[in-house]
Amino acid sequence: MSRSSFAEFGNELYSGKRSYPFVGKRNLWFIIAGAAVLLSLLIPVIKGGFNLGIDFRGGSEFTVSNVQDTSVTAGEEAVTGVVPEAVPRVTNIAPETMRIQTERLSDDQTLSVRDALIGAYSVTEEDVTSNFVGPTWGEDVSRQAIIGLIVFVVLAAALMAIYFRTWKMSVAAMAALVVVMVTSAGIYSLSDFEVTPSAVIGFLTILSYSLYDTVVVFDKIRENTADLEVSSKRTFGEQVNLAVNQTLVRSINTSVVAVLPVAAILFIGAMLLGAGTLRDLSLALFVGIIIGTLTTVFVAAPMYAKLRMNEPEIRKQEKRVLHRRSLEAGEAGTAQA
Amino acid sequence: MARTGPGSAARRTLVWLGVVFALLALLLGGGSLWSNASWAPKLALDLEGGTQMILAPEVQGGGEEITPEQLDQAVEIIRQRVDGSGVAEAEISTQSGQNVIVALPGIPEPETRELIQASAQMEFRPVLFGGPGLAPAAETPTPEDQLPTPTAEPTDASDPNWITAEVLQEFESTDCTSPEALQPAVEPAPADQPMVACEPDTQGKYILGPVEVRGTEIESADYGMARSAQGQTLNEWVVNIDFNDEATETFREVTERLFSIGSGDPRNQFAIVLDGIIVSAPTTNAVIPDGRPQISGSFTEESAAALAEQLKYGALPISFEIQSEQQISATLGADQLRLGLIAGVIGLVLVAVYSLFQYRMLGLVTIASLVVAGALTYLAICILGWTENYRLSLAGVAGLIVAIGQTADSFIVYFERIRDELRDGRGLVSAVENGWRRAKRTVLASKAMNLLAAVVLYFVAVGNVRGFAFTLGLTAIADLVVVFLFTHPVMRLLAMTRFFGEGHRWSGLDPSRLGVLPLYRGAGRVRHKPVERPAVELRGRNKAAAGEAERRMTIAERRLAEQRKAAEEQKTVGAQAPGSKEGDNR
Numbered sequence: 001m002s003r004s005s006f007a008e009f010g011n012e013l014y015s016g017k018r019s020y021p022f023v024g025k026r027n028l029w030f031i032i033a034g035a036a037v038l039l040s041l042l043i044p045v046i047k048g049g050f051n052l053g054i055d056f057r058g059g060s061e062f063t064v065s066n067v068q069d070t071s072v073t074a075g076e077e078a079v080t081g082v083v084p085e086a087v088p089r090v091t092n093i094a095p096e097t098m099r100i101q102t103e104r105l106s107d108d109q110t111l112s113v114r115d116a117l118i119g120a121y122s123v124t125e126e127d128v129t130s131n132f133v134g135p136t137w138g139e140d141v142s143r144q145a146i147i148g149l150i151v152f153v154v155l156a157a158a159l160m161a162i163y164f165r166t167w168k169m170s171v172a173a174m175a176a177l178v179v180v181m182v183t184s185a186g187i188y189s190l191s192d193f194e195v196t197p198s199a200v201i202g203f204l205t206i207l208s209y210s211l212y213d214t215v216v217v218f219d220k221i222r223e224n225t226a227d228l229e230v231s232s233k234r235t236f237g238e239q240v241n242l243a244v245n246q247t248l249v250r251s252i253n254t255s256v257v258a259v260l261p262v263a264a265i266l267f268i269g270a271m272l273l274g275a276g277t278l279r280d281l282s283l284a285l286f287v288g289i290i291i292g293t294l295t296t297v298f299v300a301a302p303m304y305a306k307l308r309m310n311e312p313e314i315r316k317q318e319k320r321v322l323h324r325r326s327l328e329a330g331e332a333g334t335a336q337a
Numbered sequence: 338m339a340r341t342g343p344g345s346a347a348r349r350t351l352v353w354l355g356v357v358f359a360l361l362a363l364l365l366g367g368g369s370l371w372s373n374a375s376w377a378p379k380l381a382l383d384l385e386g387g388t389q390m391i392l393a394p395e396v397q398g399g400g401e402e403i404t405p406e407q408l409d410q411a412v413e414i415i416r417q418r419v420d421g422s423g424v425a426e427a428e429i430s431t432q433s434g435q436n437v438i439v440a441l442p443g444i445p446e447p448e449t450r451e452l453i454q455a456s457a458q459m460e461f462r463p464v465l466f467g468g469p470g471l472a473p474a475a476e477t478p479t480p481e482d483q484l485p486t487p488t489a490e491p492t493d494a495s496d497p498n499w500i501t502a503e504v505l506q507e508f509e510s511t512d513c514t515s516p517e518a519l520q521p522a523v524e525p526a527p528a529d530q531p532m533v534a535c536e537p538d539t540q541g542k543y544i545l546g547p548v549e550v551r552g553t554e555i556e557s558a559d560y561g562m563a564r565s566a567q568g569q570t571l572n573e574w575v576v577n578i579d580f581n582d583e584a585t586e587t588f589r590e591v592t593e594r595l596f597s598i599g600s601g602d603p604r605n606q607f608a609i610v611l612d613g614i615i616v617s618a619p620t621t622n623a624v625i626p627d628g629r630p631q632i633s634g635s636f637t638e639e640s641a642a643a644l645a646e647q648l649k650y651g652a653l654p655i656s657f658e659i660q661s662e663q664q665i666s667a668t669l670g671a672d673q674l675r676l677g678l679i680a681g682v683i684g685l686v687l688v689a690v691y692s693l694f695q696y697r698m699l700g701l702v703t704i705a706s707l708v709v710a711g712a713l714t715y716l717a718i719c720i721l722g723w724t725e726n727y728r729l730s731l732a733g734v735a736g737l738i739v740a741i742g743q744t745a746d747s748f749i750v751y752f753e754r755i756r757d758e759l760r761d762g763r764g765l766v767s768a769v770e771n772g773w774r775r776a777k778r779t780v781l782a783s784k785a786m787n788l789l790a791a792v793v794l795y796f797v798a799v800g801n802v803r804g805f806a807f808t809l810g811l812t813a814i815a816d817l818v819v820v821f822l823f824t825h826p827v828m829r830l831l832a833m834t835r836f837f838g839e840g841h842r843w844s845g846l847d848p849s850r851l852g853v854l855p856l857y858r859g860a861g862r863v864r865h866k867p868v869e870r871p872a873v874e875l876r877g878r879n880k881a882a883a884g885e886a887e888r889r890m891t892i893a894e895r896r897l898a899e900q901r902k903a904a905e906e907q908k909t910v911g912a913q914a915p916g917s918k919e920g921d922n923r
Contacts, residue, residue, distance in 0.1 A: 006695070010753075014760050055661070065669050107450060114664075125444075126386075129669045132662040137391065140436075140660065148797035152790055159789060163782050201732055201805045205739060208790030208809070212743065212783045216750060219779040250753040253695055257749065258742025260691060261684025265738055268680040277383070277731045278677060285739060 010249040016242055023241040026302035033179050033299050040186020053194035053280075054101055054131065056138030060110055061131040062100040063093075067121045075100045078116035083109050094272060104132065145200050149207065153177070156211050163215075164222055168307040173214045176300035180210045184288045191283060198277040202284025209285075210292035213254070214300045220247045221301065228317055235318040240305040244297050255293040262286050344833055347826035354709075354822035361716040365723070374723035378715070381730035381804060382440055384674040386667030390453065392437040392657035403655060410650040411457075411657075412437055418452045418520075418612070428726070432803070437657065444664055454659065457612050459552025459651025461588075463495045463595060464606040464618060465531060466505075467543035472513035472535065479505065494546035495594055495604050499531040504544055508533045513542045522613030534608065536615035543618065545608050549591050552611075552651030554584035560641035563633055574636035576644045577629065585628025592630070595621040609648070616647050677734040684738055688745055696752060698836070699845035702827055703748045710744050710819040714812055727807065736808035743787065744816040748824055750783075751776040755828070755846065765832045765846060773825055780820055787813040 012018035022029070044050055054061045064075075075090035075098055089101040098121065105113060114128055121127075157170040164170075184206055188199065221243040228236060262285045269278030308314055368374025382389045394403050394411055403411075412429050415437065419427040428440040439453055484502035491498040511518055513535035526532040528548040535542055556579040563571040580588055591607065598605045600620055608618040619632045632644070685707070692700035714737065721727035754776040758768035791810030795803055831837045837844045 010756065011760060014757060063669065065666065065672065107447065111447070126666045126668045128664075129666045130662075130664040132659065134393075134658060134660040136393070137660040140393075144797055148794050151797060152793040155789055155793065156786060159785060163785075198732065198735075201735075204790070204794055205736075205805070205809065208787055209743070211790075212746075212786045215783040215786050216746075216779055219782055223775065246757065247753070250749055253691075253749045253753075254742070254746040256691055257688050257745045258739075260687040261681065261738045261741045264684040264687065265677070265680040265735060268676050268683070272676055276673070278673070278680070278735060281732065281735045289742070 013245045022244045023237045023305045029298040040183045043186045044189040053196035060105045063129040064098045065127045074120040078120035082112040172304035176295040198280040202281045206288030214296045232320045235321045236314045244301045347829035350826040378718045379722035379728045381728035383731045384670045386670040387442045390439045390662045391660040394655045460548045460610045461550040462545035465544045469539035469541040471542040472540040474512040475509035478509045558648035560645040574641040576632040580628035592625045681738045697845035706824045713815045730804040732805040733808040736805045740812035747820045769832045
C-alpha cells in the first residue's frame with residue numbers, strides 16, 4: 001500500500017467514512033475467537049501434551065558448538081561410553097551445533113561425559129556447555145510463573161477498573177487476555193518447539209503487551225464515549241466502533257514496529273543459534289504480539305460494547321440516536337417527495 | 338532567545354534532559370575513575386560463560402522450615418567457603434527467599450562443588466593445648482626426642498594423653514596465617530579424634546579434644562546484655578545458648594571437668610568449631626547445670642549478634658541440593674551476545690525504515706527518540722551494574738530488543754493523536770499541544786501496565802525471568818523519560834519550523850494528505866477549499882444542530898415528532914435498513 005493511500009485510509013477511518021464492523025459483527029468475531037481457543041486447547045491434547053524442555057523434565061543437557069562432523073552416533077557413543085544404561089537424545093539443532101540430552105547424570109558422570117564429548121567431536125573445552133536440571137526446578141519455575149501471572153492479572157484488572165472507572169473494561173480486557181494466552185500456547189505447541197523457561201518468559205511478556213495494547217485502544221474508547229449522555233450523534237456501540245477504527249492505523253503501525261525486531265530475533269535465533277533462549281522467547285512473542293493486537297480490536301473492544309449495551313442509560317441514549325436519525329431520514333424523505 | 342510560549346518551554350525541557358544525561362554520565366564517569374564502574378555493561382553468565390548453580394536449601398533431618406535469616410547465614414557460609422577455595426569473582430545471592438544462586442566464572446573444581454553443597458558442621462570440643470596469637474607455624478619445631486608420648490589411653494576428652502607426637506607435629510607445622518589453613522573443611526574431622534584448628538579472630542591455634550556436644554543439640558541461641566545476680570543489666574554484651582535435654586547433661590559434665598582444671602590452663606577452655614574453624618574459644622567460669630551457658634567477653638553488639646547467628650545456624654545445618662546447573666562455554670556466550678546484538682541492529686533498522694515510510698520526516702523524530710532512549714537505558718544498565726551488580730543476560734538482551742517496539746509505540750500514539758487533531762482542522766502548533774494532552778494520558782496508563790508487569794515478574798519470578806523483567810521495567814521508565822523530556826519538546830519546536838508547520842509534503846504532517854485543509858493558516862492566508870469538503874462538513878454541522886434541536890424540544894413537540902417519525906418510518910423502511918437496527922453498526 002503506497003503511503004498516500006495509507007494516510008487516506010487513516011483519514012477515512014478517522015472521519016468514519018470507512019469503517020470496519022468490529023462491534024457490529026461481534027458475534028462472528030466471538031465465534032471465531034472461541035473456535036480458535038477450542039482448537040488451541042485441542043492441539044496439545046492431540047499431540048499428547050507439550051514438548052517440555054529439560055528445565056521442566058529434569059535431566060542433563062550438553063551443547064557442543066563449532067562441530068565439524070555433525071554425526072549423531074558420535075554423541076551417543078560418547079554418552080554410552082561413560083554411562084552404559086543412558087539413552088541419549090542427540091540432535092543437530094543448528095549448523096555446527098549439537099545438543100545431547102540424557103537423564104540426570106551425577107556430578108562425576110557429567111564431567112566425564114563432557115570430556116568424552118570433547119574427544120568425540122574434536123572440540124575444545126570452551127565449546128561445550130552443560131546444563132543440569134534437578135527434578136523440582138521446573139515445578140519451581142512454573143509455580144512462580146503462575147503466581148506471577150495471577151498477581152499481575154488481578155492487579156492489572158484493578159488498575160484498569162480504577163483508571164477507566166468501570167470494571168467492565170477490565171472484564172473485557174481479561175476475556176481478550178484469555179484468548180491471547182490460550183491461542184498463543186496452542187500455536188507454540190503446534191510449532192513443536194520445546195517449552196523452556198525462555199518460552200515462559202515470552203508468555204508472561206505477551207500478557208503485558210496484550211494489556212498494554214488494550215489500554216491504548218480503551219483510552220480512545222473512553223475519550224469517545226465520555227460525553228455520551230449529551231450526544232445523540234452516535235450510539236454507544238457506534239462510538240466504540242469508531243474509536244477502534246480511529247486507532248486502527250496506530251494498532252497496525254504499533255504491531256508492525258513491535259513485530260519487526262522480534263522477527264529479527266526469531267530469524268537469527270532459529271536459523272543461526274538453533275534452540276535456545278532467543279528462539280523460544282521470540283517465537284512466543286512473535287505469535288503473542290500479533291494475536292494480542294487482533295484480540296484487542298476483535299474481542300476486547302466488542303466485548304466491552306456488548307457488556308455495556310444493555311445498561312438502561314446506554315439504551316436510552318441509543319433510542320435517542322435512533323429517533324433522531326429517523327427524524328432526519330423523515331425530513332430527507334419529505335424533502336425528496 | 339527570550340521568547341515565551343511553547344518554544345522556550347520546550348527548550349527548557351530539553352535542557353533538563355541534557356542535565357539528566359550529564360548527571361548520569363558524570364556518575365558513571367566518576368564511578369569508573371574512583372571506583373570499579375565500567376562504561377560497558379556487566380554481562381551475565383550466559384553471555385560471558387561460566388557456571389551458574391541454583392541451590393535449594395535442605396534442612397538435615399528434614400521437616401523444619403528455613404527462615405530468611407538462616408538462608409542469609411547459609412549464603413554467608415557458602416561465600417566464605419567459595420572465597421576460601423580461591424575462586425575469584427564468585428557471586429552468591431538468594432532469590433525469592435527460597436533458593437541460593439551461585440555464579441562462578443569458568444568451570445569449578447569438583448571440590449568446590451562439594452564445598453558449596455555440603456552442610457556446615459558445628460561442634461563443641463575441649464581445648465587441649467594452644468592459645469591466641471600462636472598463628473604462625475613454629476619456627477623451631479620440638480626435636481624428635483622431646484615429642485610427647487602418651488603414657489596411657491586417654492580417659493576423657495580433656496586428657497593430655499590425646500596429644501601424640503603426630504598431633505603436636507601437625508600443630509607446630511600448621512600456619513594459621515595462610516589462607517589454606519583457614520579454608521573451611523568439607524569433610525568434618527573425625528569426631529572421636531583430636532584435631533588442630535585455627536581461630537582467625539584472635540590469631541589463635543589450638544589442639545582440640547574429641548567432640549563433646551554437636552551444634553545440632555542447640556535448642557536456640559541469642560544475644561543480649563548481661564545481668565548481674567541481682568537482675569541488674571550490666572553494660573556487657575553476652576551470647577546465650579540453650580541446649581536440649583540430652584546435651585544439658587553432657588554439658589554439665591564437661592563444664593564440671595573444665596571448671597575443675599582451673600583458669601590459666603588452656604584446658605579450661607572449650608572451642609566452638611564451625612567447618613573446622615574455631616569461631617570462639619571461651620574459658621569456663623562455672624559449672625553449667627541447666628544447659629544454658631552464657632558466653633561473655635569483649636563482645637560488641639555486632640560480634641555478639643554474629644556469634645549468636647552462627648550458633649543458630651549450627652543448630653540447624655543446611656545442605657544444598659543442586660536444582661539446576663549451567664556451564665556455559667565462553668564461546669557460546671560470545672556467540673549468543675553477538676547474534677543477539679545483530680538481531681537488535683536488524684530490528685532497529687527495520688523499525689527505522691518503517692517509521693520513515695509511515696511518517697516521512699517525522700520518522701526521524703522516532704529514530705532520534707529511540708536513540709536517546711537507548712543511550713539512557715545503556716547508561717542506566719552500566720550504573721546499575723556498578724551499584725547493584727546488575728548483569729545483562731541473554732533474556733535481558735531479548736527484553737531490550739522487544740522494548741524497541743513498545744518504546745516506538747509511545748511515539749506512534751502521540752503522532753496519531755497529532756494527526757487526528759490536524760484532521761479536525763487545527764494548526765500544527767495547537768494540534769501538537771492538544772494531541773499531547775490526550776496522548777499523555779494514554780501513554781501513562783499503558784506504560785503503567787508495562788511497569789506493573791515488570792515489577793510483579795521481578796518480585797515473583799525466579800531464574801532468568803527476573804533479568805528480563807528488570808530490563809522491561811527499565812526500558813518502560815526510559816521510554817517515559819524520553820517521551821516527556823525529548824519527543825514532546827522536539828515536536829513543539831518542530832511545529833514552529835516552516836517545514837513541519839506549513840505541512841511540507843515530506844513532513845508526514847501534510848494537512849492536505851490528512852484530508853483536511855485548515856481554513857486559516859496564519860499570516861492572513863486563507864486557503865481555498867475544494868468544493869466537496871465543506872459540503873460534508875456542513876452536513877455534519879446540520880446533524881449536530883439537529884441533535885441539539887432535538888434535545889431542546891418540548892414534550893409536546895417531541896410527541897408530535899415521534900408520531901411524524903412513525904409515519905415516515907413506514908415509508909422509508911427499505912432505505913433505512915443500515916444503521917437503524919438496534920445495536921447494529923455500520
